[in-house]
Amino acid sequence: MTILSFHPCFGADKQIILGPRPLSLEDRLHIGQADAILLPQGCSAELYLACAHSRAAVFPEYGVRFKYPGKTGQAKLFQEFSIPHPETRCWRSTAExxxxxxxxxxxxxxxxxFLKIDGLHEGEGVFFIEEEANLRDVLGQLREREASGVCSFLTQSAVPTYGNILRAVIIGMNTYTFWKRPGQKGGMITNISKGGRIDQEWLPDLQERAAAAAREVSLKTGINLAAIDFAAAVEEPDPQLLVLEINYFFARRGLGGTTRYYRILYDAVRRWLAQQDEEPDRIVLY
Incomplete structure (x- = not known):
């Protein structure tokens, strides 16, 4: 039984640090011989598909990540899997x-x-459109981006969150929740790297509901490593939770920082290996 790791932080029977290079014939031979494979969060579609088509069990499960790429792909995912989300319309270009x-x-x-540019994450490329003049200005910015090949975007109904976004992070069988809250009152777009703050105590009942909703998404889609952002009309007595987006690359501050995150992930990988009848002690955390 062979455990193959492409993850830079997890040693195993065989570890390959792929980096930006394509898979070699030798890499593919190792994939074909493996019984369990550990992938990095920076996994390419080429690497995932090669592993998914092998006989090995693979962690994380990134099938929907590559089948439904970007924000517009996720809008299709939410529709097909009946995942509650704000009313959304996808556009191929500003011209459309x-x-x-x-x-x-x-x-x-x-x-x-909201208008959201495809392919960006963690609050980047998100615009709050309040009037027609605002829309014309943002479309002008998008036309400039189109010259560099960035075209698709979506428009989405605004939920009165007042900038408060509820995040549920799925790591293996466990789910961790916290709020991302605006650093200044009145902000509608919250980015932790730009003054937003983490709040793990606010509205605990909604956090419990978000954890349950994230587990349901996980059961429907197979996702076992991602951060799911929810919107809720926080001033309503019983608001509906709506999924905004799924982040496969996500900040770790709300989980206690990078060191704690990798310890949580390591424990999740060990548990997953045990479920595959592999020996968890054969991997190490660097």
């Missing part, structure tokens, strides 16, 4: 939205709403 509006169609969402 402009033509849609010139035909006399009303905006698919009333003001205010």
């Amino acid at each position: 939205l402009t033509v849609f509006l010139k035909k006399g169609n009303p905006l698919p969402h009333g003001f205010p709403f």
Whole structure:
């Protein structure tokens, strides 16, 4: 029984630090001989597919990550798996939205709403659209981005969260929740790296509901390593939790920092290996 690790922090029977290079023939031979494979969060589609098509058990499960890429892909994922989410419309380009509006169609969402650029994460590329002038300005910025190949985006109804986003992090069989809250009152877009703050105590009942909702997403999709962001109308007495996005790369501050995160992940990997009838003691955390 052979455990193969592509993860830079986990040693195993065989460890390969792939980095940015493509898979070699030797790499593929090792994949074909493995019984269990550990992947890095920076896993490429090439690496995941090679491992997924082998006979080995693979952790993490990244099938939906590559089948439904980006924000527009996730919008399709939420629809197909009946995952509650805000009303969302995907656009291939600014030209598609402009033509849609010139035909006399009303905006698919009333003001205010969010516009989110595909392929960006952790609050980047998110715009809060409050009026038509605001929309024209943001579309102008997007047209400049289109020159570099960034085209698709989505528009999404705004949930009155007042910038408070509830995050549930799935790590193996466990789920960890906390709030991302704006650093200043009135902020609608919260980014921890830009002044937002972590709050692990606020509205614990909603945190429990988010943990249960994240586990349901995990059961439906197979996801076992990701951060799921939820929106809720926090001033309502019994708000619905709506999934905003799934982050496969996520900040670790809300989990206690990088060192604690890797300890949690290491324990989750050991538990997963035991479930595969592998020996957990054959991996080490560097």
